[in-house]
Amino acid sequence: MSLLEEVLVHLHDVAIGYDVPLIEDINIEVIAGDVIAVLGPSGIGKTTLLRTIAGLVRPLEGDVELAVPSRGGLGYIPQRLGLIGNLTVRDNVEMGTRVSLSRWHLPFFPVPGKQRRIAERAMEDLDILTLADQPVRILSGGQQRRVATAKTVAQRPKLVLADEFLGELDDDNVEIVMETVRQAIDAQNSAMIMVEHHEELAKEVANRIWRIKDGRLIEELVR
Amino acid sequence: MNRRLSLTVVVVLGLALLTFLNLVGDWGRLTGGMSNLGVFFRESLWPPDWSVLEPQSYPVCEARFEFTCSVAWLGMVETIKIAFVATVIGFVVALPLSVMAASNLSPFEIAVPTRILLAAMRSLPSIIWAVLFMIIFDMGTLAGICAMSFYTVGYLGKLQFESMEGIKNAPLEAAKAMGMTRTEKAWLVAIPESANQLLSHLLFMFEYNVRHGTVIGLVGAGGIGLYLNTYLKLAQYDKVVALLVVVFLVVVVIDFVSMVLRSAVTEEGDVERPSWSSLFLPAAISSTLHPTPMLKDASLKESE
Numbered sequence: 374m375s376l377l378e379e380v381l382v383h384l385h386d387v388a389i390g391y392d393v394p395l396i397e398d399i400n401i402e403v404i405a406g407d408v409i410a411v412l413g414p415s416g417i418g419k420t421t422l423l424r425t426i427a428g429l430v431r432p433l434e435g436d437v438e439l440a441v442p443s444r445g446g447l448g449y450i451p452q453r454l455g456l457i458g459n460l461t462v463r464d465n466v467e468m469g470t471r472v473s474l475s476r477w478h479l480p481f482f483p484v485p486g487k488q489r490r491i492a493e494r495a496m497e498d499l500d501i502l503t504l505a506d507q508p509v510r511i512l513s514g515g516q517q518r519r520v521a522t523a524k525t526v527a528q529r530p531k532l533v534l535a536d537e538f539l540g541e542l543d544d545d546n547v548e549i550v551m552e553t554v555r556q557a558i559d560a561q562n563s564a565m566i567m568v569e570h571h572e573e574l575a576k577e578v579a580n581r582i583w584r585i586k587d588g589r590l591i592e593e594l595v596r
Numbered sequence: 597m598n599r600r601l602s603l604t605v606v607v608v609l610g611l612a613l614l615t616f617l618n619l620v621g622d623w624g625r626l627t628g629g630m631s632n633l634g635v636f637f638r639e640s641l642w643p644p645d646w647s648v649l650e651p652q653s654y655p656v657c658e659a660r661f662e663f664t665c666s667v668a669w670l671g672m673v674e675t676i677k678i679a680f681v682a683t684v685i686g687f688v689v690a691l692p693l694s695v696m697a698a699s700n701l702s703p704f705e706i707a708v709p710t711r712i713l714l715a716a717m718r719s720l721p722s723i724i725w726a727v728l729f730m731i732i733f734d735m736g737t738l739a740g741i742c743a744m745s746f747y748t749v750g751y752l753g754k755l756q757f758e759s760m761e762g763i764k765n766a767p768l769e770a771a772k773a774m775g776m777t778r779t780e781k782a783w784l785v786a787i788p789e790s791a792n793q794l795l796s797h798l799l800f801m802f803e804y805n806v807r808h809g810t811v812i813g814l815v816g817a818g819g820i821g822l823y824l825n826t827y828l829k830l831a832q833y834d835k836v837v838a839l840l841v842v843v844f845l846v847v848v849v850i851d852f853v854s855m856v857l858r859s860a861v862t863e864e865g866d867v868e869r870p871s872w873s874s875l876f877l878p879a880a881i882s883s884t885l886h887p888t889p890m891l892k893d894a895s896l897k898e899s900e
Binding site: 424429444445447448449455457459460464471472479528530 | 769
């Protein structure tokens with residue numbers, strides 16, 4: 374690691390799990406610009422690893438150090454996307470931009486023009502601008518995934534944690550989504566950790582692979 | 597149904613039956629009860645006295661439609677007004693309290709005292725609140741509004757915090773990871789996510805308050821209950837029945853309006869709009885009369 378590289382996440386001797394450890398002795402760093410794919414069979418602890426980094430689950434052992442702002446620094450796309458079905462696509466995407474505002478900007482008021490334009494740009498990039506005024510609950514699974522991605526892109530976080538967010542997307546849409554995410558990562562000098570089931574796709578989009586096997590995290594360098 | 601569940605159902609039903617038999621000790625009192633009811637129904641209740649829909653003799657009615665000077669109209673309109681104001685006040689106060697009481701939105705030390713406060717507010721029935729407020733404000737509409745509002749806060753607050761606790765975890769986790777404040781999580785995530793239930797509970801509460809207006813009116817807190825009380829005291833039961841039919845029809849209309857409003861925020865609402873028949877007929881019969889239309893936004897679902 375060169376001195377100029379910006380470390381965004383550092384895990385020291387971390388063990389993760391709920392009652393019993395799922396993965397132990399995790400010692401890893403995430404550098405700005407990284408796109409990391411986490412691979413492994415179902416139930417092995419991939420989602421728990423993301424949730425631990427997101428601060429939603431406490432590690433059983435060790436420390437998780439995040440060098441990102443506590444407000445808006447981390448974008449999280451859960452497996453079930455975390456969208457609000459009763460709100461429109463626009464409302465959901467604009468929600469991502471709210472964390473760039475002060476804590477004292479009351480949520481009862483709409484976001485300012487600058488944030489609205491950022492959200493519109495994200496929707497345009499992900500080809501969902503025409504759906505902006507539709508409630509999310511009526512969209513297809515693939516469209517909802519693009520909305521969740523647009524929300525995170527509009528948030529402009531330093532670290533994106535995405536749990537199988539490419540599922541239900543066809544090849545063309547995977548390309549659109551990954552292109553937009555890649556541009557956002559480059560523009561913000563941020564990083565992304567994504568849980569992925571398809572190994573070939575993971576190797577195509579990621580520069581690092583974390584493979585989870587026998588309760589250990591093994592790093593594989595892709596490029 | 598598995599064996600353990602069947603056994604539990606049998607035990608609970610058996611216990612209920614034993615308790616019932618134990619509570620009713622003297623079955624002899626039921627002798628002739630049904631015939632007594634028949635006599636009371638024929639001689640005092642039926643037919644209803646529809647003069648309650650005619651204008652009162654004093655003050656002289658100057659309205660364009662005379663029935664708007666009738667006891668039923670005046671009483672019902674006042675009851676609806678009291679119920680409307682009390683439901684709105686109750687909702688506005690209950691919403692922040694329910695956010696504070698929801699365990700997924702507030703810490704334990706805030707949630708528990710708020711739940712105790714809500715429990716205290718609904719543990720007194722609205723008729724007792726009405727008596728207390730009558731002591732403060734004297735008989736009339738203000739006491740009725742205050743009594744209903746207090747009870748609404750306690751009752752609606754509980755329904756609302758339970759709805760908020762029942763929302764999916766993923767949106768809240770995403771909001772927490774993003775660094776949203778508690779107010780943002782409540783306003784932008786929990787309230788819209790549970791909007792259907794919140795609206796449903798709000799409309800139910802309005803309907804409940806309209807029905808309950810007849811009860812708190814009995815203690816002088818205004819509305820149609822005041823007239824019911826008068827007719828009961830004068831043993832004019834045929835007029836009581838006529839007023840109760842009016843209350844029933846108003847409740848049916850509110851129920852229909854509530855179904856239409858709720859359909860705006862439900863996924864099912866994108867598919868199906870309610871019909872009048874669904875209010876009175878079982879679902880199986882109603883659905884044959886009004887077959888479910890095609891999915892309104894089918895084109896969106898298929899566009900991908």
